Amino acid sequence: MSDTKPGRLIAVVGPSGVGKDSVISGLVAARPDMAWVRRVITRPSDAGGEPFEGVTKAEFDRRWDAHDFCLAWRAHGLFYGIPKSALVQVEAGADRVVNLSRAVLVEARGVFPKLIVLNITASPDTLAKRLAARGRETADDIAARLARKVAPFDPSLTVHTIANDGALADTIMAALDVLQPESA
DSSP states (O other): OOOOOOOOEEEEEOOTTSOHHHHHHHHHHHOTTEEEOOOEESSOGGGOSSOOEEOOHHHHHHHHHTTOEEEEEEETTEEEEEEHHHHHHHHTTOEEEEEOOGGGHHHHHHHOTTOEEEEEEOOHHHHHHHHHHHTSSOHHHHHHHHHOOOOOOOTTSOEEEEEOSSOHHHHHHHHHHHHOGGGO
């Protein structure tokens, strides 16, 4: 029997353009003991953004059939998987952080009992500016994305909401305060 206490999976959620990847990067930089979970995604590896493993749908299906994922879902026409290695690391006492879909949070808590949800928000103006700066979507696409209604979180989850409208350093400090309340 191990004396190691289970670690935590820190799920960072929020709309596109809110700065999830920047917040995760800042958390990992501030906490050397924390690592970014490298998701497996059915998109080209050179698509940019977070560090991830790009695979074909056939490869994703093969790995799904081989039970290589502890959590998987579909969103925005893509398939996403969390490798079992993340679960092994958390069970060994490590904290891991991941960009996660709101749709799988309840399932994630079943896999990772010490799940912490950081809901990153920003004003519609901030989101519109960030999405436009990325240059991946038309103005109409951005308007449609901002108008989309988001379902409330499952009431059984504990969610920590952090605004990311100002300086990124302030957002990271707020997230660290949630993760390390004894040092706040």
